[in-house]
Amino acid sequence: MTATLEKGATPARTGRQLTYVKAYNEALHQVMREDEDVFVIGEDVAGYGGVFHMYDGLLTEFGPRRMIDTPISEAAIVGLGVGAASRGLRPVVDIMFMDFLAVCLDQVVNQAAKMKFMFGGDVRVPLVITVASGAGLGAGAQHSQSLEAWLAHTPGLKVAMPSSAYDAKGLMVTAVRDDNPVIMMLNKKLLGAKGDVPEEIYAIPFGQATTVREGSDVTVVALGRMAVEAAAAAEQLAGEGISVEVIDPRTVQPLDTDAIVASARKTNRVVVVHEAVTFGGLGGEIAAQITDIAFDHLDAPVMRIGAPFSPVPFSPKLENAYVPDRAAIAAGCRRILERS
Amino acid sequence: MTATLEKGATPARTGRQLTYVKAYNEALHQVMREDEDVFVIGEDVAGYGGVFHMYDGLLTEFGPRRMIDTPISEAAIVGLGVGAASRGLRPVVDIMFMDFLAVCLDQVVNQAAKMKFMFGGDVRVPLVITVASGAGLGAGAQHSQSLEAWLAHTPGLKVAMPSSAYDAKGLMVTAVRDDNPVIMMLNKKLLGAKGDVPEEIYAIPFGQATTVREGSDVTVVALGRMAVEAAAAAEQLAGEGISVEVIDPRTVQPLDTDAIVASARKTNRVVVVHEAVTFGGLGGEIAAQITDIAFDHLDAPVMRIGAPFSPVPFSPKLENAYVPDRAAIAAGCRRILERS
Amino acid sequence: MAKAGGTPTLEAATVEGLGADELLDLHRRMVRIRVFETEAGTLMEAGELPGFLHLYVGQEAVAAGAMATLTDADQITSTHRGHGHAVAKGAQFRPMFAELFGRLDGYCRGRGGSMHINDLSIGMLGANGIVGAGLPIAVGAAFASWYRGDGSIAMTFFGDGASNIGTFHEAANMAAVLKLPVVFVCENNGYAEFTPQARHMLLEDVADRAASYGMPSEVCDGMDAVAVKLAVARSVERARAGDGPSMVEAKTYRYYDHQGVKGLRIPYRTQEEIDAWKKRDAIELLEARAVADGVLGKDVFEKVWAQTRADAEDAIAFAKASPEPDPADVLLNVYTTEA
Amino acid sequence: MAKAGGTPTLEAATVEGLGADELLDLHRRMVRIRVFETEAGTLMEAGELPGFLHLYVGQEAVAAGAMATLTDADQITSTHRGHGHAVAKGAQFRPMFAELFGRLDGYCRGRGGSMHINDLSIGMLGANGIVGAGLPIAVGAAFASWYRGDGSIAMTFFGDGASNIGTFHEAANMAAVLKLPVVFVCENNGYAEFTPQARHMLLEDVADRAASYGMPSEVCDGMDAVAVKLAVARSVERARAGDGPSMVEAKTYRYYDHQGVKGLRIPYRTQEEIDAWKKRDAIELLEARAVADGVLGKDVFEKVWAQTRADAEDAIAFAKASPEPDPADVLLNVYTTEA
Numbered sequence A, B: 001m002t003a004t005l006e007k008g009a010t011p012a013r014t015g016r017q018l019t020y021v022k023a024y025n026e027a028l029h030q031v032m033r034e035d036e037d038v039f040v041i042g043e044d045v046a047g048y049g050g051v052f053h054m055y056d057g058l059l060t061e062f063g064p065r066r067m068i069d070t071p072i073s074e075a076a077i078v079g080l081g082v083g084a085a086s087r088g089l090r091p092v093v094d095i096m097f098m099d100f101l102a103v104c105l106d107q108v109v110n111q112a113a114k115m116k117f118m119f120g121g122d123v124r125v126p127l128v129i130t131v132a133s134g135a136g137l138g139a140g141a142q143h144s145q146s147l148e149a150w151l152a153h154t155p156g157l158k159v160a161m162p163s164s165a166y167d168a169k170g171l172m173v174t175a176v177r178d179d180n181p182v183i184m185m186l187n188k189k190l191l192g193a194k195g196d197v198p199e200e201i202y203a204i205p206f207g208q209a210t211t212v213r214e215g216s217d218v219t220v221v222a223l224g225r226m227a228v229e230a231a232a233a234a235e236q237l238a239g240e241g242i243s244v245e246v247i248d249p250r251t252v253q254p255l256d257t258d259a260i261v262a263s264a265r266k267t268n269r270v271v272v273v274h275e276a277v278t279f280g281g282l283g284g285e286i287a288a289q290i291t292d293i294a295f296d297h298l299d300a301p302v303m304r305i306g307a308p309f310s311p312v313p314f315s316p317k318l319e320n321a322y323v324p325d326r327a328a329i330a331a332g333c334r335r336i337l338e339r340s
Numbered sequence C, D: 001m002a003k004a005g006g007t008p009t010l011e012a013a014t015v016e017g018l019g020a021d022e023l024l025d026l027h028r029r030m031v032r033i034r035v036f037e038t039e040a041g042t043l044m045e046a047g048e049l050p051g052f053l054h055l056y057v058g059q060e061a062v063a064a065g066a067m068a069t070l071t072d073a074d075q076i077t078s079t080h081r082g083h084g085h086a087v088a089k090g091a092q093f094r095p096m097f098a099e100l101f102g103r104l105d106g107y108c109r110g111r112g113g114s115m116h117i118n119d120l121s122i123g124m125l126g127a128n129g130i131v132g133a134g135l136p137i138a139v140g141a142a143f144a145s146w147y148r149g150d151g152s153i154a155m156t157f158f159g160d161g162a163s164n165i166g167t168f169h170e171a172a173n174m175a176a177v178l179k180l181p182v183v184f185v186c187e188n189n190g191y192a193e194f195t196p197q198a199r200h201m202l203l204e205d206v207a208d209r210a211a212s213y214g215m216p217s218e219v220c221d222g223m224d225a226v227a228v229k230l231a232v233a234r235s236v237e238r239a240r241a242g243d244g245p246s247m248v249e250a251k252t253y254r255y256y257d258h259q260g261v262k263g264l265r266i267p268y269r270t271q272e273e274i275d276a277w278k279k280r281d282a283i284e285l286l287e288a289r290a291v292a293d294g295v296l297g298k299d300v301f302e303k304v305w306a307q308t309r310a311d312a313e314d315a316i317a318f319a320k321a322s323p324e325p326d327p328a329d330v331l332l333n334v335y336t337t338e339a
């Protein structure tokens, strides 16, 4: 019934199409069926099904004991999750927009993340915190951020960034079964994107990158939705005779350094791309790791593509220019090839 | 009366010795004298003078209108600062331990940092948030963090990390006069460290690194207290015939990329060191910038030295091993020289 | 008193104690909100506006009544549902609509959008996308008033749902302890998004929470602009007199969905409930009462409507013609660069 | 009733309704705290302990009385001043002292220190270095009790100062709305660090804040372990009966400084005030009353003291002999690796 993908295994695609949000939702249906200790809590997750439809149908199947609406109290919501998890339940806490983590970050980074370590090991905190991240919807500076860099910098947390419906399901299954606090970052612009999603329950191991596309001239390491853009850029560049390998780390904590470095060694040129602002983003971490390990293989410095150093602007015109896209990635690939 | 140091200027040392915390305190005395709009607010800052003595004597001189004790309400304290700053006052908000930013981060990153941008420019937020950062005092996982990476990744904020009494004063003067929100990170282990501090008021410009020591074999870019450790390591390595240049960026946002890259071009080898955990720390950012700009000058990949990927441990034995020190920096320098 | 989220049982609006000028002022503020919001809703439905839109229609009496007690020197902070506050405080239609379209002539030069409209020249310290975040900022604005002793005060608006978040508690206590001139105005529309009040708190009156801070409070009819103005005026007076903060709760209702115009999914409210509240529409109530009492004539009100509609039409045309911001300028205003 | 931070005016301790066993149990818990903390203070003064130390001496009646109503299945969350809660809940001296020294046999294997002592086997979910952070975690523990229907409950301790932070408000409201079996115990010692209560809130009783959540509450004499036990027991009963959360405020006093033993700086409290509270020392009160009432003899108490001192001596020796953690193991327990 339950498949956990082995490292490097190619997951079975069945042709069954589901949206990203439905895939996440199906994962929850399935893990809640298999484990009575899983429950979902957050603002408007039960009666309304979540503002992004993430929780549709769950109240009907699992009832109000396992699907809980709360007051607007993010710190207490996460704190409740921490307390319940420390007692062996497996809470899925919904914090709606990723930006709202700022009102409850203490419970995430000082409590959930550190509890096991500070306690000397005698506790498990199997907590999933789901947030909707990313720009591109005209939601403005306080509803559009990609803050994975804060979380991946926090020992004790794991951070998943699915870029496809397939991954949204498989990573969510793993997240819920994991005995550590996991931040599940769903990209708002991908919610309606359809993809191949097997009906059976399956788990995608954390720390296992996926090669979205093989190539030989340049590697693009792309986080979250940027994997989709990178794949499109690769497609376009193929027409120009440039062969691009696209690597999606799937989780940024843990990070599959091996897979990234292996690709770097193969292509000798790497572009790292994420939605977050470049300065202080994980592009720096990934670039530094690659450079440290594969310095002699690099024909050019690792290139980083991210957002410029400003809050996310509202105007669609500005926002479109702000968020990296396939054109920016393709341009980056061309540039790095010229440079080396 | 007021000196603002020009880029590259060597500040006049007078031989007057002051501790780091007294230097910070003196800056406040002086800026509060010069500007009636400056006030200080936080928990136990007035009557008690701050748990680290940062505010000693200010209540006596400036009275309870300008020195305000508050309830334990960090979000409201920062929020009050944002509101007062948006009306033209110049609040200095004390948040005690840097770790506590997690309980009020929304006001810092979603309000103070973004307000000007979101508002279309029509506001200034001249707010200083002072925090005590760093490990080494057995204060445990929730009272020892160095979280500059979160803040430097947030457009709209500036982040200062003084490593000496001289800088504590000069950077604080600049922080208070700056029309943007500034995070002033005082290192707890340096509070009692004495250094040369001129009596007159002086301002150290943000984004201007200082060369703590000149050298030719390897550059160490060291943040905050690590500059002190790096200088000690350099001293030791000099005895071994290794010439180390130590660069202290002083502010990590803005970052003096020019100075760092210039040194990298000169020595061809760079070690970046900070107290924060390596993964996702600013070491990645700095390494990526150097590599991007000075790739062809590097004889070895930029080496990063930071804390291992765990919360700060309590036991002094573990904590000492956890925080990078002069020995680790010296070892790193030797290693990078061997490698290249 | 109206039960939030339930059937309104309030008496008819009063016009007592207010002169014709004051009534007309309240009316004008309400109509401007209603027209602005209705037009914005129409534009959104037509797919012309990017982003989110939290409309204020139904709650006009609160913003109008409250803002009628303030001057431009007084500061307000607002919420995600901020258009009503901005309009009532005196914001102009042109830059407001331009901002909704994300244009250069918008209040935020297209950078902010609906949730960040602000106008410092009239003391509007901004809408806010983070629930509860405006409360401590208003306390800070009040601190500046106190610090300067300039006689101005601050006012902060927040919903029933926002009264459950930590910043509400911290801001209220801080203001009380420091005795700052700030008025906390709770707009209780009975819902936090799709969750009815009874499921997010156990008290009927948010105002009762003021007791935790030793703060005076009162509840008023949020469909009656006169009642709101009178209640808020008492709090404003206390603030101006140096007697510290107060809380006013206005029982009100939003006609449209939490976001946008029409709810697309589960009916979390009954049509019956909506209709019952609409029967006590704030604008209609005020008009009917003023006419019945012979204070103002129908024609005066008609003129307000006509003028406001014309203003909106003009402003929408202006907004549509306003240029888009230039992507080359994306780093503009991240920092204040020179003093 | 005692005025926090002021002169205590409480009546003498009562022993009514409690049998000799129960009194002895309270006494033993209090003495264990007193001895543990006094020894810890001595060690700190001697420079033998790293880090911070927030001592519980003076407040023993609260932890003892409250914990006497719980079983090991019940969960508590604590604060920066957590030793008293741990000891009263049944934590052992050896791993506690070992933790203060940062040794491998400590409750946190030397990783946590004073502010993170925990013992899940007895339902002690940890001290906490972040003011207010334990409150929602206790609500989560209570949620687990409710979810499982196992009859257990949760209890959270917090100070007067902590009642001003957002998580207090959010946790209390959440517990009330979800009707969870949790008891909120406020230890009002009149100060938040060096700030007296009157300067951090305007109410005299923190317990009055429970009204904001529709939560029952009561105030009790925090120098009287019997009074605390009886008051907390009423709340515990409500929680176990499925009647939701309650709040109990105990008026108490800390004898030592906020951190460490002796305040080094400004005298934020008068010697007079300290002396007045010490006259109503919880342990002395209980002993005197029990002896006067003929319930227990002096010799019984003496034995407790002697035994406890011996335990502490043993534990300190054990702790000093415990190995230091190995720096090679620094990454241990950052994550749970295998199921």
Ligand SMILES: Cc1ncc(C[n+]2csc(CCOP(=O)(O)OP(=O)(O)O)c2C)c(N)n1
Pocket: A043, A072, A074, A096, A100, A103, C080, C081, C129, C130, C131, C132, C158, C159, C160, C161, C162, C163, C189, C191, C192, C193, C258
């Ligand atoms: C911190 C935070 N949590 C959640 C949200 C999402 N959200 C936006 S409005 C809203 C409901 C607010 O309810 P209320 O305060 O009653 O205001 P109303 O919408 O009724 O005007 C929620 C939950 C948010 N913007 N910020």
Ligand SMILES: Cc1ncc(C[n+]2csc(CCOP(=O)(O)OP(=O)(O)O)c2C)c(N)n1
Pocket: B043, B072, B074, B096, B100, B103, D080, D081, D129, D130, D131, D132, D158, D159, D160, D161, D162, D163, D189, D191, D192, D193, D258
């Ligand atoms: C969020 C946060 N803010 C501030 C502090 C610093 N601090 C530690 S204890 C304390 C005072 C707590 O007062 P109270 O809740 O009354 O507990 P008491 O110390 O009196 O037992 C403060 C301000 C902290 N640890 N966490």
Ligand SMILES: [Mg+2]
Pocket: C159, C160, C161, C187, C188, C189, C190, C191, C192, C193
């Ligand atoms: Mg509402």
Ligand SMILES: [Mg+2]
Pocket: D159, D160, D161, D187, D188, D189, D190, D191, D192, D193
């Ligand atoms: Mg206290």
